[in-house]
Amino acid sequence: MKIEIKKDVEVCVWVPCHITCFFEIREHENALETGSRGAGLNLDVGVKTLVKLSKWDDVEVIGGNDVSRDVVERMLQSLGVKAKVEITHESIVPMGVGYGVSGATALGSAIALSVALGNAMTILQAGAIAHIVEVEHMTGLGDVIAQIHGGIEIRIKEGAPGIGLIDWIPYEQDLRVIAVTLKSISTKEMLELKREIINRSGFKALMKLLRRPSLEELMANAKEFAEDVGFIDEDLKELAKILVNEGAIGASVKKGVFYAVAREDKIGKLYDLLNEQLKGRQIVVCKISRCGPKLISAKTL
Numbered sequence: 001m002k003i004e005i006k007k008d009v010e011v012c013v014w015v016p017c018h019i020t021c022f023f024e025i026r027e028h029e030n031a032l033e034t035g036s037r038g039a040g041l042n043l044d045v046g047v048k049t050l051v052k053l054s055k056w057d058d059v060e061v062i063g064g065n066d067v068s069r070d071v072v073e074r075m076l077q078s079l080g081v082k083a084k085v086e087i088t089h090e091s092i093v094p095m096g097v098g099y100g101v102s103g104a105t106a107l108g109s110a111i112a113l114s115v116a117l118g119n120a121m122t123i124l125q126a127g128a129i130a131h132i133v134e135v136e137h138m139t140g141l142g143d144v145i146a147q148i149h150g151g152i153e154i155r156i157k158e159g160a161p162g163i164g165l166i167d168w169i170p171y172e173q174d175l176r177v178i179a180v181t182l183k184s185i186s187t188k189e190m191l192e193l194k195r196e197i198i199n200r201s202g203f204k205a206l207m208k209l210l211r212r213p214s215l216e217e218l219m220a221n222a223k224e225f226a227e228d229v230g231f232i233d234e235d236l237k238e239l240a241k242i243l244v245n246e247g248a249i250g251a252s253v254k255k256g257v258f259y260a261v262a263r264e265d266k267i268g269k270l271y272d273l274l275n276e277q278l279k280g281r282q283i284v285v286c287k288i289s290r291c292g293p294k295l296i297s298a299k300t301l
Helices: 068-080 100-117 123-137 141-147 186-194 195-213 215-229 234-245 264-277
Strands: 008-027 035-055 059-065 083-091 151-155 165-169 175-181 250-254 256-262 283-286 295-297
Touching: 008 100, 008 141, 008 195, 008 215, 008 250, 035 100, 035 141, 035 175, 035 195, 035 215, 035 283, 059 068, 068 100, 068 141, 083 100, 083 186, 100 123, 100 141, 123 141, 123 165, 141 165, 165 186, 175 264, 186 195, 195 215, 215 250, 215 264, 234 250, 234 256, 234 264, 256 264
Parallel strands: 059 083
Antiparallel strands: 008 035, 008 295, 035 083, 035 151, 151 165, 175 256, 175 283, 250 256
């Protein structure tokens, strides 16, 4: 069925940020099947994406970033739709640090455009395109499928939404994540330079977690993975140890994000410690997001 654009439409979608605790690169000839196995945390801090759709005599996509523009262009071409699309992203945390912001912008753009076109695709179909673009741009391997599902996820089979397989670790309502932005690290550079150790350490961590699927095991394996891959230096290792001694369930580093998981009643002390030790850094305190993407009012952006 041909899709006709009769009026301008605005759609806004929220997607959770996602911290990958550890992962194993799993490559196949098809980008749909390529991805990662591992585990991570979906946060109730997320990325808002606003898509403005207008009737046009060609395909024109402006705003957003390289990944989200590519997602929208591919969707329009695959659906045979000519339109002008303006993309706007809003996030309190930066891209390229370790929060899965790129995946959130890709997924948010895909879902928002689908809704703007009258629900042209399901969530999994739109998510598959977002995943393919992430893989081809080398900006992510497993964030999109994780962000669709929410929670504390275990990616037990690699691939795009609809192909990969997700399991979860149950958790209590008072759980909190405290994260500190340290520096930007290119995902492409990380995948190219650290592939062998990522795969060896990521596989070991996943097997251990599946034998004992608990939050404590997840965080212990996350720290071991960060040490193996070189994300965490001696100073940060010592800081992680201090946080655990003060009540954190665990602490680790993903790319350029130092993060810890703790009960709500411990967060105040942990915040003060981090604020003292890592002066001038952005500190984010949030819950785990139980849900994946959701439609929100365009007026919130």
